[in-house]
Amino acid sequence: MKQSKSQFFSKTSDDFASISMPQSTPKRVSKKVKQLKRTPLDCDALWGWQTEDVASAVDWNTLQKAFDALVAPSLWADKLKYQKLVQALPLRASGSKTPLFDLLGRTAVKKPEEMSESPHFAVSSAIALQESPGKGRGWFATKTIEAGTLVLVERPLVALLDVEWRDEPWADCSSADTAALGMELAKSFSRSLASLLEQFHPKEPTSISSADSEDEDIEALTAMEDAVASSWKQIDLSESAKRRLQDVVRLNSLGFYTNSEQLCHHCNFLPLTGSGVFALASGFNHSCEPSVQRFSIGDLTAFVTNQKLEAGTELHITYIESEMLRAPKSLRSQSLNRDFTCSCPPCGLDDPPELKTGRRTFMRVDAPVQAKLSLLPPEERVETIAAALQGQMDDEEDAEEEPPEVDEEDAGEATKGAEKSEKNTVLLGKDAQELRVAQAMALMQLGRWEEALQTWRQLAAFACHHCPPYDEALAVFATQAALCALEMKADASQYVKSAIESHRMAFGFDCFRWRYQREVEESSVSAGVKESFLSAAAGCPLELEPFSKAVAAWNFSQDEVPPAYQIFPS
Numbered sequence: 001m002k003q004s005k006s007q008f009f010s011k012t013s014d015d016f017a018s019i020s021m022p023q024s025t026p027k028r029v030s031k032k033v034k035q036l037k038r039t040p041l042d043c044d045a046l047w048g049w050q051t052e053d054v055a056s057a058v059d060w061n062t063l064q065k066a067f068d069a070l071v072a073p074s075l076w077a078d079k080l081k082y083q084k085l086v087q088a089l090p091l092r093a094s095g096s097k098t099p100l101f102d103l104l105g106r107t108a109v110k111k112p113e114e115m116s117e118s119p120h121f122a123v124s125s126a127i128a129l130q131e132s133p134g135k136g137r138g139w140f141a142t143k144t145i146e147a148g149t150l151v152l153v154e155r156p157l158v159a160l161l162d163v164e165w166r167d168e169p170w171a172d173c174s175s176a177d178t179a180a181l182g183m184e185l186a187k188s189f190s191r192s193l194a195s196l197l198e199q200f201h202p203k204e205p206t207s208i209s210s211a212d213s214e215d216e217d218i219e220a221l222t223a224m225e226d227a228v229a230s231s232w233k234q235i236d237l238s239e240s241a242k243r244r245l246q247d248v249v250r251l252n253s254l255g256f257y258t259n260s261e262q263l264c265h266h267c268n269f270l271p272l273t274g275s276g277v278f279a280l281a282s283g284f285n286h287s288c289e290p291s292v293q294r295f296s297i298g299d300l301t302a303f304v305t306n307q308k309l310e311a312g313t314e315l316h317i318t319y320i321e322s323e324m325l326r327a328p329k330s331l332r333s334q335s336l337n338r339d340f341t342c343s344c345p346p347c348g349l350d351d352p353p354e355l356k357t358g359r360r361t362f363m364r365v366d367a368p369v370q371a372k373l374s375l376l377p378p379e380e381r382v383e384t385i386a387a388a389l390q391g392q393m394d395d396e397e398d399a400e401e402e403p404p405e406v407d408e409e410d411a412g413e414a415t416k417g418a419e420k421s422e423k424n425t426v427l428l429g430k431d432a433q434e435l436r437v438a439q440a441m442a443l444m445q446l447g448r449w450e451e452a453l454q455t456w457r458q459l460a461a462f463a464c465h466h467c468p469p470y471d472e473a474l475a476v477f478a479t480q481a482a483l484c485a486l487e488m489k490a491d492a493s494q495y496v497k498s499a500i501e502s503h504r505m506a507f508g509f510d511c512f513r514w515r516y517q518r519e520v521e522e523s524s525v526s527a528g529v530k531e532s533f534l535s536a537a538a539g540c541p542l543e544l545e546p547f548s549k550a551v552a553a554w555n556f557s558q559d560e561v562p563p564a565y566q567i568f569p570s
């Protein structure tokens with residue numbers, strides 16, 4: 001199932017309805033955290049390419065070959081460490097060689113010949129870091145940028161793979177990923193890194209806590225705090241400066257996930273999942289109407305515009321999942337759980353009254369629910385999911401009750417409402433999408449191609465109507481729809497075209513065949529259909545259309561577009 005992305009996380013933020021990947025059960029070993037030696041990071045030696053056209057400047061061929069070699073089974077069996085990943089995935093590009101500090105507004109002290117061997121980033125010369133009123137720094141367009149433009153590819157300054165800390169006794173703590181990354185930062189600490197991080201947000205330690213201490217295992221939490229304290233012990237900084245740096249990690253780290261939108265073989269890439277602090281990407285502010293989306297190849301993370309941007313416009317990403325962006329404001333801000341209140345246009349709108357009154361129960365489609373569903377025979381899975389999409393749950397355990405979010409001025413109204421209202425069950429769009437994916441896959445397993453096609457169309461309709469333009473999931477939904485249509489011996493050309501074009505726009509360059517070959521090979525359709533699809537995709541001309549035209553080509557009926565969220569009883 002699609003992996004949820006935590007963006008500049010606070011991973012505790014969306015645990016009220018998390019859709020997390022099933023993770024391998026951490027081994028409970030009570031061992032001391034290994035203090036691995038790291039060379040202090042020399043940020044003065046970091047540089048990258050500044051260029052007008054990032055997509056053509058990057059040497060994708062070399063990168064793709066290196067990636068394929070990395071994930072080839074013989075190498076894949078090794079326990080991967082982040083340091084190995086960095087060496088294995090080269091970022092080669094062209095353009096003007098620019099020291100990192102120059103882009104951050106401080107002149108680099110090193111001469112070009114003293115710079116490191118490999119570049120750290122490739123950035124568009126059409127964007128610049130500037131002051132963003134009320135938000136600190138932000139990235140702005142300095143000239144018109146078209147939709148589907150790659151503006152930045154960057155390797156993190158400091159990063160860690162999740163598999164590197166999953167065996168720690170504190171791995172289940174809600175802020176374990178941030179703590180692990182903070183410890184990694186301490187290990188690579190240097191003067192130049194300190195100087196670079198001075199420009200990062202926040203400037204002072206914050207009081208917002210990342211841990212949801214109510215449900216935490218106190219022993220594990222203490223072990224984690226001890227490990228963090230021990231890793232910072234050797235660093236010659238005040239306690240407040242150390243706390244600030246841990247906040248810098250918490251408020252600036254980005255998770256990276258390879259091929260996260262794919263459905264048939266995403267598990268192959270789980271060992272590549274990690275998180276890092278990026279020098280340039282940490283300048284992106286949040287909006288619930290983001291104009292930039294991202295994807296990763298290992299730790300190399302790329303940022304692509306999803307709409308045309310005029311000079312002077314700020315580029316935003318989303319810090320929450322794209323399927324949450326049309327959820328009610330109170331749920332979005334709960335998911336965001338950050339040190340700011342979003343003031344984007346949708347955040348100016350009020351929530352529907354039924355969400356302000358009474359008690360609400362969320363239907364969660366998280367890892368345990370997904371695991372339970374996957375154990376059901378396909379027919380039963382299809383029926384169970386159909387019932388769940390109508391708000392019927394067998395298992396009260398799969399629901400999570402929450403008090404309503406109430407504005408002070410609505411409090412009187414809400415109390416009145418609570419007395420008379422029944423309990424509402426909320427099915428968020430992101431959970432409904434997970435259910436539909438599981439349903440469509442089960443229908444394909446059963447050879448019920450027509451119903452599967454209808455479900456893939458609904459998934460695509462949701463992505464087109466409730467997610468930012470060219471959501472990455474659209475490519476996979478269109479691919480699966482095409483495979484079903486081909487099994488039905490129906491015309492699949494529109495779906496193939498949509499898969500190729502939406503993929504090009506979401507990923508900023510044409511790499512569909514490279515990314516999707518395996519996804520298609522692992523699908524449950526016949527070998528002949530796989531072959532037909534791949535040859536149709538190879539022969540499909542790339543005609544990029546405006547998003548509205550690309551959506552119109554699907555010809556969705558009104559009934560096919562699922563709501564952004566549902567409240568039962570409706």
Ligand SMILES: C[S@@+](CC[C@H](N)C(=O)[O-])C[C@H]1O[C@@H](n2cnc3c(N)ncnc32)[C@H](O)[C@@H]1O
Binds near residue numbers: 137
């Ligand atoms: C990853 S940093 C983004 C860059 C940051 N503005 C800076 O000056 O370094 C995240 C922080 O930026 C601020 N921020 C991001 N999006 C914002 C928004 N929409 N409104 C206000 N502040 C925002 C918040 O303080 C947040 O914790």
